[in-house]
Amino acid sequence: MYKPAIKTELAEKIRQSVKDGMIGQIEFTEELVRKPSTRGQEHTAQDFIFKELAARGYAMDRWAIDVASIEKHPGFSPVTVPYDNAINVVGSHRPREEKGRSLILNGHVDVVPTGPVDMWDRPPFEPYIKDDWLYGRGSGDMKAGLAANIFALDALKRLGYQPAATVHVQSVTEEECTGNGALSALVRGYSADAVIIPEPEDEGLVRASVGVIWFRVHVKGHPVHVATAGSGENAIEAAIFLIGKLKDYEKARNALKVNHPHFADYEKPINVNVGKIEGGDWASSVPAWCSFDVRTALYPGEDARQAAQQIEDFINEAATGHSFLVSNPPDVEFNGFMAEGFELEAGSDAEKTLTLAHTTATASELTTFGSMAYLDARVFVLYDNTPCLVYGPISKSIHGYNEAVSIESIERITTAIALYIAMWCGLESI
Amino acid sequence: MYKPAIKTELAEKIRQSVKDGMIGQIEFTEELVRKPSTRGQEHTAQDFIFKELAARGYAMDRWAIDVASIEKHPGFSPVTVPYDNAINVVGSHRPREEKGRSLILNGHVDVVPTGPVDMWDRPPFEPYIKDDWLYGRGSGDMKAGLAANIFALDALKRLGYQPAATVHVQSVTEEECTGNGALSALVRGYSADAVIIPEPEDEGLVRASVGVIWFRVHVKGHPVHVATAGSGENAIEAAIFLIGKLKDYEKARNALKVNHPHFADYEKPINVNVGKIEGGDWASSVPAWCSFDVRTALYPGEDARQAAQQIEDFINEAATGHSFLVSNPPDVEFNGFMAEGFELEAGSDAEKTLTLAHTTATASELTTFGSMAYLDARVFVLYDNTPCLVYGPISKSIHGYNEAVSIESIERITTAIALYIAMWCGLESI
Incomplete structure (x- = not known):
């Protein structure tokens, strides 16, 4: 020994x-x-x-x-x-x-x-x-x-x-x-x-x-003069809708902590962090685009590429519940970490x-x-x-x-x- | 004649x-x-x-x-x-x-x-x-x-x-x-x-x-590594909270249309438009700042400077309902239109x-x-x-x-x- x-x-x-x-x-x-x-x-x-x-x-x-x-x-x-x-x-x-x-x-x-x-x-x-x-x-x-x-x-x-x-x-x-x-x-x-x-x-x-995955969600649509804006055509608001949905994703991910003894005692081992956002060009134009960057985490043993696919599926599924996004589907880009725990x-x-x-x-x-x-x-x-x-x-x-x-x-x-x-x-x- | x-x-x-x-x-x-x-x-x-x-x-x-x-x-x-x-x-x-x-x-x-x-x-x-x-x-x-x-x-x-x-x-x-x-x-x-x-x-x-007012809301706080993020410390999420509150402001403003015959027949004569947003620097840092640009409108006869003060008051009041904003009060900047109808x-x-x-x-x-x-x-x-x-x-x-x-x-x-x-x-x- x-x-x-x-x-x-x-x-x-x-x-x-x-x-x-x-x-x-x-x-x-x-x-x-x-x-x-x-x-x-x-x-x-x-x-x-x-x-x-x-x-x-x-x-x-x-x-x-x-x-x-x-x-x-x-x-x-x-x-x-x-x-x-x-x-x-x-x-x-x-x-x-x-x-x-x-x-x-x-x-x-x-x-x-x-x-x-x-x-x-x-x-x-x-x-x-x-x-x-x-x-x-x-x-x-x-x-x-x-x-x-x-x-x-x-x-x-x-x-x-x-x-x-x-x-x-x-x-x-x-x-x-x-x-x-x-x-x-x-x-x-x-x-x-x-x-x-x-x-x-x-x-x-x-x-x-933990492992970490980065992704960027791009929302794009057709802007108009603010004077003729209907509801739900605003790319920033559509992005905010998706950000809200990510709370469900985060909750579901953290519920799995019980299977991971090194993380079970943390309140929220998987932090889904919206770390950056950018959208629109002009206060008086309904914004036609918005992108946001997200960091999420993986428990040890989870496959990064599978997790990435699940993220894409989650965003696409969430988009179907939004009048603007359903006809302007968001794009999910993996632009950094795809790294396992x-x-x-x-x-x-x-x-x-x-x-x-x-x-x-x-x-x-x-x-x-x-x-x-x-x-x-x-x-x-x-x-x-x-x-x-x-x-x-x-x-x-x-x-x-x-x-x-x-x-x-x-x-x-x-x-x-x-x-x-x-x-x-x-x-x-x- | x-x-x-x-x-x-x-x-x-x-x-x-x-x-x-x-x-x-x-x-x-x-x-x-x-x-x-x-x-x-x-x-x-x-x-x-x-x-x-x-x-x-x-x-x-x-x-x-x-x-x-x-x-x-x-x-x-x-x-x-x-x-x-x-x-x-x-x-x-x-x-x-x-x-x-x-x-x-x-x-x-x-x-x-x-x-x-x-x-x-x-x-x-x-x-x-x-x-x-x-x-x-x-x-x-x-x-x-x-x-x-x-x-x-x-x-x-x-x-x-x-x-x-x-x-x-x-x-x-x-x-x-x-x-x-x-x-x-x-x-x-x-x-x-x-x-x-x-x-x-x-x-x-x-x-x-209508008249138009532009304003920019700045949210700033103290960021941390995403791994140690508590809830409510995220400047982007705090900004999203304020954007949500603006829906109440918009509703209240549009309710006044009954007093303005040229606008009473429009569904929403006062469009409160979040036209631009920017925040954070890095997916894996809890964002410490976020700014968003808003365009709102005035009925003819409304005083622009009074309306600007009301906007500032509204944002400050809304901030008191948020754990992060209450200790990191947002800043309201008037950065464009302050023009009457x-x-x-x-x-x-x-x-x-x-x-x-x-x-x-x-x-x-x-x-x-x-x-x-x-x-x-x-x-x-x-x-x-x-x-x-x-x-x-x-x-x-x-x-x-x-x-x-x-x-x-x-x-x-x-x-x-x-x-x-x-x-x-x-x-x-x-």
Whole structure:
């Protein structure tokens, strides 16, 4: 039976080395937050990561996601934007002698949009520290985690050590919209005995996670001057009708939670979110078009393509109950995530190792929970049969205004990752 | 008692002269449709009008609307766009001897947005003729009318006549959004004994017309990751709640129609139209903001500023019934029309003259009706105590796709306007 262990004295040295690196690590994280890596604009942040990993001596690889190479993969999500600047970066360490178990340290560099900047206390891409919090879009989700991966290795290096197994440090794109970045890295051949993704999980371990589907509903009709508007000819009102119907869909989906033990205790594990809407051109014209974007979720084990078909059927069926839509049927477009959920099998060696590393780093138990957000971990678990540990720092206001990450938590997480590397990969002197 | 009249023989000559000019008039109208004079882009169409009026020998005037000169006027509507290219053009005719009654021939050059171009059978600014219809955005509303004003005068000129009174040919902007174009012309000093506006009124005369108010409701809140969304924190859903409440407002407004004889017979004289909506940035973020644009209407005699206050009060009151809005009160912005309705007093000399001109031109009675759309006529009627005759050609799909105007109707209307000029202004030989 596998029993992870390192000597107490080494653990203490690692903890101290992480602490010694914290000033540089926070500066690095701030620099990363300064790169506004929203979708389609991830490349400047990736250039920074590339330069930093190369300077540390890792063997470097980078590529733009190639849709042709992944579009037949069951984990592929449809994409409606060009991938010219959707650059993945990997820095690889190979030991002199491959003694331990190999590891992927993964993180995503893309961040979600800021929303109206005037709602932020300070500009979202100008990081600042207040009390224990580092603020900025992407600070928690998940640039602190990306930095933690790199600085955990740095902490070992300061002690004269490097992993005694292959370690790939991956910085991927497209985690917030398709998951095609992590998928592209898998298809490129990257694989290991375990994966860590330091998403902002409040120092817990994700036991299971939902999948996510995005879709856009387009309503189009024949507008008229507002003076001659009959009832029910308004595309915005027709869209609102469909949005109302989605409440029934959401209710039905959440009723199924009883079959999914990791989600049964949540009030609403399946959030059907209308995240964006756009319609009409002119106050005095009856609007002829309206589109809205929806995010919904899948329980682990549910088939994404089947679920997509059900969504399309639901919208089409709902449309038959509306005088305008019945003669102007809406169009359902799948324009992002078509990604399944996963479950991390309990009792793996990888999890045992993290449990020990976490307890050593934090003097507290490792809790596990079901995550209601999409995670790239599904790529490793579903399509490479590899344990993937999603475990990262305490954060607040993820996807909201004034996003922030706890600096003390960053230190604890970085220590846990460094300990994990020492236990899982083993160490060799540099 | 005033009795408009001209000799039958002259009337027949005028009818024939209009017919003789029709090929050129339709070409002129098509050229005008080719200028995509949506809001903020009216200037190229106005350059064309300026050149054409100048070539005919009118005394020319043009100016950009100056907000400072009109913003204290009771007929002013708030404006949120620059007016650099909101150019008004006036060509003035002055007779050798001022014998008849003076006249303003007014029309607006601005057109409403096209909406999605792929919903049109052909590109909206590439006019074409099919059967009796001239198609294109603005063909009916109201470039055919603008051209009719100019070609009615041309028809008289071909017979060797010009009006025996001052005539101002006005081409104004901002009719579809504020009415500030016509107001600016009034404030500049233009005035006459009567006004004709050949809006597409199906050869009828507008007896009364609603006023219009535009407003935009802004909802803003604090977004979160969709995974942690509670209920009622979604700005789009909060906006939808307010849109639903507007149905009550609309019902209450329409119940008042019994007090307004020109509107009592319409099912819904006050159309409260949600014409535009925008909200959220990302399917997987709970939307933090949503704005929607509304057009509502006023019965003649209602005070616009009082009505605006009532709208603001209504929205604020509605917000108290919603868990999200009560702590994130919506903002109501008045961003366009704040324009009152009007009634054309029956029995004026101007109307008698049009009745005769119309009957002579069309061999049919002139019907009058209440208009449920905003009209610039309110500027002349309310603020210059001048009879304004809104009377123009048969059209279809105004503000919609495949807008079109009847060519035969253009000829009838142009004949009626030419006859009107002959009767109202009198004629002198050139």
